[in-house]
Amino acid sequence: MAQAPALPTGFELPLEPRLPRIGSIDQVAVEARAADLSRRSIKREAKLFALDLAVRMMDLTTLEGSDTPGKVAALASKAVRPDPSDASVPSVAAVCVYPNLVQTARERVAGSGVKVASVATAFPSGQSPTDLKVAEARRVVELGADEVDMVIDRGAFLAGRYAKVYDEIVQVKEAVGDKHLKVILETGELGTYDNVRRASLLAIAAGADFIKTSTGKLSVSATMPVTLVMLEAIRDVFEETGRRVGMKPAGGIRNAKQAVQTLVLVHETLGLDWLTPDLFRFGASSLLNDVLMQIRKEKTGRYQSPDYFTID
Amino acid sequence: MAELEQRGDRTPIPSAWEYATAPESREIVKLQERYGIFVGGEFVEPRSGEYYETLDPASEEPLAEIPQAGPEDVALAVESARGAFENGWSAARPAERAKYLFRIARILQERSREFAVLESLNGGKPIRESRDVDLPLAAAHFFYYAGWADKLEYAFPHRRPQPLGVAGQIIPWNFPLLMLAWKIAPALAGGNTVVLKPAETTPLSALLFCDVLRQAELPAGVVNIVTGDGATGAAIVKSDVDKIAFTGSTEVGKAIQRELAGTGKKLTLELGGKAANIIFDDAALDQAVEGIVNGIYFNQGHVCCAGSRLLVQESIYEPLIDKLKRRLTTLRVGDPLDKNTDVGAINSRQQLEKIEELVAAGKEEGAEIYQPPCRLPEKGYWFAPTVFTNVAQSYRIAQEEIFGPVLSVLTFRTPDEAVEKANNTPYGLSAGVWTEKGSRILWMAERLQAGVIWANTYNRFDPASPFGGYKESGFGREGGLHGLEPYLDFGGAEVSGG
Numbered sequence: 001m002a003q004a005p006a007l008p009t010g011f012e013l014p015l016e017p018r019l020p021r022i023g024s025i026d027q028v029a030v031e032a033r034a035a036d037l038s039r040r041s042i043k044r045e046a047k048l049f050a051l052d053l054a055v056r057m058m059d060l061t062t063l064e065g066s067d068t069p070g071k072v073a074a075l076a077s078k079a080v081r082p083d084p085s086d087a088s089v090p091s092v093a094a095v096c097v098y099p100n101l102v103q104t105a106r107e108r109v110a111g112s113g114v115k116v117a118s119v120a121t122a123f124p125s126g127q128s129p130t131d132l133k134v135a136e137a138r139r140v141v142e143l144g145a146d147e148v149d150m151v152i153d154r155g156a157f158l159a160g161r162y163a164k165v166y167d168e169i170v171q172v173k174e175a176v177g178d179k180h181l182k183v184i185l186e187t188g189e190l191g192t193y194d195n196v197r198r199a200s201l202l203a204i205a206a207g208a209d210f211i212k213t214s215t216g217k218l219s220v221s222a223t224m225p226v227t228l229v230m231l232e233a234i235r236d237v238f239e240e241t242g243r244r245v246g247m248k249p250a251g252g253i254r255n256a257k258q259a260v261q262t263l264v265l266v267h268e269t270l271g272l273d274w275l276t277p278d279l280f281r282f283g284a285s286s287l288l289n290d291v292l293m294q295i296r297k298e299k300t301g302r303y304q305s306p307d308y309f310t311i312d
Numbered sequence: 313m314a315e316l317e318q319r320g321d322r323t324p325i326p327s328a329w330e331y332a333t334a335p336e337s338r339e340i341v342k343l344q345e346r347y348g349i350f351v352g353g354e355f356v357e358p359r360s361g362e363y364y365e366t367l368d369p370a371s372e373e374p375l376a377e378i379p380q381a382g383p384e385d386v387a388l389a390v391e392s393a394r395g396a397f398e399n400g401w402s403a404a405r406p407a408e409r410a411k412y413l414f415r416i417a418r419i420l421q422e423r424s425r426e427f428a429v430l431e432s433l434n435g436g437k438p439i440r441e442s443r444d445v446d447l448p449l450a451a452a453h454f455f456y457y458a459g460w461a462d463k464l465e466y467a468f469p470h471r472r473p474q475p476l477g478v479a480g481q482i483i484p485w486n487f488p489l490l491m492l493a494w495k496i497a498p499a500l501a502g503g504n505t506v507v508l509k510p511a512e513t514t515p516l517s518a519l520l521f522c523d524v525l526r527q528a529e530l531p532a533g534v535v536n537i538v539t540g541d542g543a544t545g546a547a548i549v550k551s552d553v554d555k556i557a558f559t560g561s562t563e564v565g566k567a568i569q570r571e572l573a574g575t576g577k578k579l580t581l582e583l584g585g586k587a588a589n590i591i592f593d594d595a596a597l598d599q600a601v602e603g604i605v606n607g608i609y610f611n612q613g614h615v616c617c618a619g620s621r622l623l624v625q626e627s628i629y630e631p632l633i634d635k636l637k638r639r640l641t642t643l644r645v646g647d648p649l650d651k652n653t654d655v656g657a658i659n660s661r662q663q664l665e666k667i668e669e670l671v672a673a674g675k676e677e678g679a680e681i682y683q684p685p686c687r688l689p690e691k692g693y694w695f696a697p698t699v700f701t702n703v704a705q706s707y708r709i710a711q712e713e714i715f716g717p718v719l720s721v722l723t724f725r726t727p728d729e730a731v732e733k734a735n736n737t738p739y740g741l742s743a744g745v746w747t748e749k750g751s752r753i754l755w756m757a758e759r760l761q762a763g764v765i766w767a768n769t770y771n772r773f774d775p776a777s778p779f780g781g782y783k784e785s786g787f788g789r790e791g792g793l794h795g796l797e798p799y800l801d802f803g804g805a806e807v808s809g810g
């Protein structure tokens with residue numbers, strides 16, 4: 001195992017240009033701000049714009065022990081053509097699967113522009129030796145993944161071993177080369193917003209292209225305040241260094257309304273530059289159909305039966 | 313739909329995301345062309361025979377004709393209140409008084425949308441605030457004091473609380489219905505009757521409230537509402553009332569106090585402020601920025617306890633100001649009835665002129681002005697959210713109350729200096745402290761001369777929490793048990809007023 005670099009307590013990271021101070025988050029106030037932004041009223045063309053964007057930003061996900069080539073093939077087809085009856089509905093950004101299903105997904109989305117993302121590094125717990133995690137990350141790239149979603153070692157993080165967490169991300173980033181690395185913080189296990197901010201900055205410092213809230217395996221995942229805290233960390237990094245890091249809330253966003261509210265959060269925190277699948281994704285399995293249903297409703301003025309939307 | 317803009321080899325990013333308009337409907341509000349004054353449970357024509365127009369400050373559109381009540385009208389209202397006091401209300405079973413207060417609270421909740429729309433229409437404040445702040449708090453005040461009405465003996469044990477008589481109440485235009493609730497609820501809970509004058513520019517919610525009183529079947533004469541300008545207010549002060557409660561400017565407050573000297577009438581004053589919002593270097597910065605915004609741009613800065621002087625520890629001055637300026641660009645200024653509006657219209661032309669005058673003085677004195685790019689509507693009274701940096705303690709914008717969306721930023725180096733600068737004002741209504749250190753919050757709270765001190769938040773109100781000022785911000789408290797005291801007589805046992 002590689003030696004972790006020595007970092008002073010509180011990890012004033014030896015990076016140039018320097019990262020923003022870690023600082024702290026006031027729980028009451030950040031929750032109030034997130035709730036305030038959730039009350040924006042987004043209607044008509046503004047809503048349609050957001051819904052279309054949400055589709056283009058979606059990482060359509062299946063991460064179950066029961067996933068089979070058949071299931072993943074169906075999901076990948078849906079990713080390419082989410083609404084067969086409306087050609088104006090765009091493809092989603094990516095499908096997100098387990099390593100064993102990368103090849104199946106890849107065949108199905110070939111030529112469509114839809115990316116294949118794979119989880120790695122002992123997803124979802126991250127409780128494996130570093131060399132195995134690095135090897136797994138390297139392997140999923142060989143299998144054809146365009147994007148790698150890794151988990152941080154929450155055990156190490158909560159024990160205060162930030163250097164280990166940092167070093168693992170650095171090594172995985174090295175292993176995946178020019179592929180997109182999304183770092184999952186699993187915020188539901190971090191306990192405080194202070195920790196969410198600390199983990200966000202740590203992951204960004206270590207080279208994350210995206211930071212992602214959750215594995216989707218916990219009941220508490222991408223809440224609005226957690227998303228806001230991570231967006232603010234990304235904003236601080238951008239303002240200090242000019243570097244653009246992406247954001248992916250995952251888990252817990254089940255309906256179109258939440259997706260639109262989340263986009264409002266992005267818009268009013270980071271601005272228009274982040275309203276692109278290059279810098280923002282939704283990790284979701286059940287969100288897509290509700291978004292499709294709302295798009296149809298905005299276009300036709302009527303709600304349609306769920307039977308008109310495919311289940312994949 | 314917004315156009316997409318191609319940048320390099322990246323996926324195109326949108327060039328704009330304009331939120332579609334989301335106006336709250338005005339339909340729910342039924343306005344009369346002309347109103348009367350509310351005396352003895354009825355709307356009556358003013359004996360003065362004079363009326364004035366009340367406007368929608370966002371469009372300058374006239375909304376209704378309002379009586380300019382004269383001394384004779386005030387005398388009638390006081391007589392009606394006196395009659396109601398002597399013929400039943402003061403001797404009513406306390407639980408009976410509670411019953412009416414509970415009814416009023418519930419009706420306010422039921423009709424909250426109607427009141428919220430009217431409040432925004434006549435006052436210019438964003439519907440988001442009238443809906444989420446003014447109305448819930450106004451109802452909460454009635455609920456809170458309803459609970460005390462039959463427990464006064466327990467609230468003030470061994471002190472034999474008795475009602476005072478007729479209370480004359482004069483309220484400002486920044487929170488028309490909420491200030492009415494702050495005044496009327498404790499007065500009625502204590503067994504008093506009331507003559508209230510809403511502000512000249514914002515009488516409509518008080519007049520609609522008369523309808524609530526009738527719906528609640530409150531005995532006639534217990535609450536009387538007279539409308540008009542400062543002359544009507546002066547007539548109330550001179551009239552045969554037992555107590556005056558005034559919220560408004562320090563100048564008028566001083567005049568009232570001079571007028572009442574030696575008359576034996578009780579007085580509480582809630583006047584101006586120039587509050588310091590103090591940000592220490594260990595504060596949670598993004599949340600502090602929200603607190604600053606909420607402190608000074610809430611209700612267009614028409615808030616007596618607004619955090620209008622920002623004191624920033626010098627070591628975090630730059631990142632904090634950068635964040636604040638960036639945040640200002642996301643404030644949505646415009647139609648008060650749009651659900652996405654953050655900053656509404658200035659309440660009146662007179663107030664707008666006052667703000668403009670002080671802002672011009674700030675520029676002349678050498679402060680640096682920042683205003684985010686925003687399109688202000690052509691009609692109506694508007695002022696863009698404004699930040700002044702490079703402000704010296706001696707500038708007028710650091711000393712005088714602007715009562716608009718204008719923030720003056722000063723710096724400090726140590727906690728001692730922060731306290732010294734914060735207290736260096738004739739006012740003393742409120743202050744804010746932002747730090748992650750609990751011990752420092754307490755240290756600051758002991759030293760700041762302000763009636764209300766918020767820690768890691770700003771402009772939060774609760775009916776159970778007393779509110780009021782030091783020095784030229786007035787005396788007496790509203791809210792909580794403290795807020796009942798000024799409406800009670802304790803049989804000669806002297807009670808300190810403030």
